[in-house]
Amino acid sequence: MTITLSHEGETVVDRHRRIATRRTVLVIVLAIAALLLALADVVTGPSDLGVWQVVRGIVLPDTLSRIEHVIVWDVRLPAAAMAALVGAALSVAGVEMQTVLDNPLSSPFTLGVSSAAALGAAIAIVLNLSAPGIGANWIVPANAFVFALASVFLLQLLARAAGNATHTLILFGIALQFSFNALVALVQFYASQQSLQQVVFWMMGSLQRVGWTEAGILAAVLALLLPFTLAAARHMTLLRLGEERALSFGVDVRRLRFFALVRISLLTGTAVAFVGTIGFVGLVGPHIARLLIGEDHRLLVPASALTGALLMAVASILSKLLVPGVALPIGIVTAIAGVPVFVALILHRSRAA
Amino acid sequence: MSALAIEHLTAGYRRRPVIHDVSIDGIAAGSLTALVGPNAAGKSTLLRAIAGIVPASGCVRFDGADLLREPIARRAQQLAFMPQSLPQGVGLSVLESIVAGLSVSAPEHVRSGRDARRAAVSVLESLGIVDLAMGRLDTLSGGQRQMAALAQALAREPRILLLDEPTSALDLKHQERVMGAARRLAETGCIVLVVLHDLSLAARWADRVVLLHHGRVVADAPPEEALTGDRIGVIYGVTARVERNRAGRLHIDVGGLAESELG
Numbered sequence: 001m002t003i004t005l006s007h008e009g010e011t012v013v014d015r016h017r018r019i020a021t022r023r024t025v026l027v028i029v030l031a032i033a034a035l036l037l038a039l040a041d042v043v044t045g046p047s048d049l050g051v052w053q054v055v056r057g058i059v060l061p062d063t064l065s066r067i068e069h070v071i072v073w074d075v076r077l078p079a080a081a082m083a084a085l086v087g088a089a090l091s092v093a094g095v096e097m098q099t100v101l102d103n104p105l106s107s108p109f110t111l112g113v114s115s116a117a118a119l120g121a122a123i124a125i126v127l128n129l130s131a132p133g134i135g136a137n138w139i140v141p142a143n144a145f146v147f148a149l150a151s152v153f154l155l156q157l158l159a160r161a162a163g164n165a166t167h168t169l170i171l172f173g174i175a176l177q178f179s180f181n182a183l184v185a186l187v188q189f190y191a192s193q194q195s196l197q198q199v200v201f202w203m204m205g206s207l208q209r210v211g212w213t214e215a216g217i218l219a220a221v222l223a224l225l226l227p228f229t230l231a232a233a234r235h236m237t238l239l240r241l242g243e244e245r246a247l248s249f250g251v252d253v254r255r256l257r258f259f260a261l262v263r264i265s266l267l268t269g270t271a272v273a274f275v276g277t278i279g280f281v282g283l284v285g286p287h288i289a290r291l292l293i294g295e296d297h298r299l300l301v302p303a304s305a306l307t308g309a310l311l312m313a314v315a316s317i318l319s320k321l322l323v324p325g326v327a328l329p330i331g332i333v334t335a336i337a338g339v340p341v342f343v344a345l346i347l348h349r350s351r352a353a
Numbered sequence: 354m355s356a357l358a359i360e361h362l363t364a365g366y367r368r369r370p371v372i373h374d375v376s377i378d379g380i381a382a383g384s385l386t387a388l389v390g391p392n393a394a395g396k397s398t399l400l401r402a403i404a405g406i407v408p409a410s411g412c413v414r415f416d417g418a419d420l421l422r423e424p425i426a427r428r429a430q431q432l433a434f435m436p437q438s439l440p441q442g443v444g445l446s447v448l449e450s451i452v453a454g455l456s457v458s459a460p461e462h463v464r465s466g467r468d469a470r471r472a473a474v475s476v477l478e479s480l481g482i483v484d485l486a487m488g489r490l491d492t493l494s495g496g497q498r499q500m501a502a503l504a505q506a507l508a509r510e511p512r513i514l515l516l517d518e519p520t521s522a523l524d525l526k527h528q529e530r531v532m533g534a535a536r537r538l539a540e541t542g543c544i545v546l547v548v549l550h551d552l553s554l555a556a557r558w559a560d561r562v563v564l565l566h567h568g569r570v571v572a573d574a575p576p577e578e579a580l581t582g583d584r585i586g587v588i589y590g591v592t593a594r595v596e597r598n599r600a601g602r603l604h605i606d607v608g609g610l611a612e613s614e615l616g
């Protein structure tokens with residue numbers, strides 16, 4: 001075999017490996033950055049706890065007073081953990097959705113999962129549902145989750161009846177989204193003043209109603225699903241080269257799509273159930289990761305998880321800083337801050353092209 | 354070495370058959386067969402059916418087995434397929450795309466990532482496009498992307514290679530390279546099936562030409578027998594003369610649209 005040298009005297013394989021190494025390093029840098037920002041998120045807050053006080057309080061909880069302990073350990077840490085986890089979950093779901101639908105504008109919410117969850121939550125709130133064995137404050141997320149999953153399975157049924165093309169899936173998703181939104185409006189129309197307020201607040205997306213249990217559940221779902229996502233990564237990369245080619249490589253594309261959608265709905269459903277609709281992270285996170293890492297899903301998936309976590313940590317910090325003394329619902333912050341980020345990305349892309 | 358035989362193949366989309374009862378017998382190992390025919394004749398559909406991408410009835414015999422009934426991972430071991438349309442906006446480098454393919458289905462001697470990278474580079478070298486290795490697919494020209502897709506298929510060292518219009522976007526030099534690469538692969542015992550619109554190219558490179566029309570085989574013979582002026586005239590709706598030039602090559606001279614097409 002001849003060795004091909006580029007002008008710098010470096011072989012093509014060397015260059016390829018150098019880029020691969022650089023990307024791995026980038027993922028590690030992202031991980032560190034996400035961790036630091038999550039820490040900054042814990043440190044930020046209305047009560048005047050110093051940075052070192054908080055950091056020391058995390059490492060040595062005994063150094064905190066009882067109130068400080070509650071603030072750090074029962075309020076800020078679970079909220080910060082939840083922010084990072086929600087970001088990771090939505091961003092991973094987003095990157096899978098974009099590949100599976102072969103559409104860079106997809107997000108975990110493209111197919112109406114969040115609208116379905118909102119409908120579930122609204123119904124639970126307005127009808128004041130209760131179920132045996134489920135605590136009162138769990139009924140809303142539980143119902144939201146059930147609706148989110150049910151919508152994905154409904155979608156699968158419709159798509160199967162129509163021959164499984166991706167664009168039909170997207171069209172049905174949009175149709176479902178409109179229907180769910182209309183139903184949410186209908187429920188709101190009949191809601192009492194008080195439950196209406198609750199529904200609206202739920203839909204804004206907020207970290208204020210979560211504790212360790214919620215964060216733990218989402219962490220468990222993520223930990224359970226991520227290995228499967230990574231196991232599918234090679235096939236997902238190949239799917240980027242077109243469905244026909246993936247099939248010719250022996251990839252069972254239909255199965256790959258189906259299980260990706262199951263993972264997406266579980267991740268999205270769990271995240272949305274606890275914190276409401278958090279827009280843009282699932283769209284922008286994967287795009288930033290793709291710009292940094294490229295499209296090899298073995299690295300793109302972890303990178304997306306990290307950019308998602310990072311973005312949510314930033315959003316969470318902003319939600320506490322933007323209006324002094326008020327913690328804005330984080331869903332509003334991501335939606336508002338997401339737009340300029342998104343526009344910047346598009347401009348960057350079109351300039352690069 | 355084993356031959357490929359297509360028997361009574363019927364295939365299409367959503368229960369609408371596009372190719373009807375197509376039989377092509379004894380495609381010998383080491384041969385290059387050109388599949389030609391007008392637009393919408395069903396050439397791509399036939400390749401997809403052989404590759405197991407669209408549902409088909411009938412059978413595709415190879416090596417004592419029916420490829421249509423093999424598990425898709427096994428079929429992928431034997432067969433590589435380069436589709437007619439290639440996606441745009443893929444942010445992988447050429448080398449990455451080849452290695453990604455090999456990480457899912459590779460010839461036996463490619464066991465590690467290192468082997469895969471080496472195999473990828475040597476295929477790119479054989480096609481003369483090693484300078485594209487680090488180029489991102491979404492920044493390449495249409496023809497370069499076609500070369501990259503071909504490299505990905507060749508890297509698998511398949512026993513059956515299906516190419517759907519691999520030269521449609523290529524300049525003369527690259528057409529030569531691609532057909533040369535297909536020919537060389539055939540010489541190693543591979544069965545190569547190429548869809549071509551350029552009949553002169555088909556005549557020059559193929560051992561056998563299969564002419565498809567409305568989903569049926571209307572001619573299946575060596576180029577000089579399959580490609581006659583009358584037949585081309587009838588099937589394509591043009592007036593055509595086929596001549597042999599001084600080098601002994603078939604030359605298809607198209608005079609214009611046939612009377613019947615001129616309304």
Ligand SMILES: Nc1ncnc2c1ncn2[C@@H]1O[C@H](COP(=O)(O)OP(=O)(O)OP(=O)(O)O)[C@@H](O)[C@H]1O
Nearest residue numbers: 366367371390391392393394395396397398399437
């Ligand atoms: N994905 C598809 N879904 C439904 N019908 C299809 C699909 N692809 C092709 N067809 C139909 O099948 C017929 C044959 O198409 P095919 O692509 O096999 O033709 P072809 O011979 O490859 O033509 P071309 O030279 O234009 O590539 C056409 O009538 C076309 O409309």
Ligand SMILES: [Mg+2]
Nearest residue numbers: 396397437517
């Ligand atoms: Mg075609």
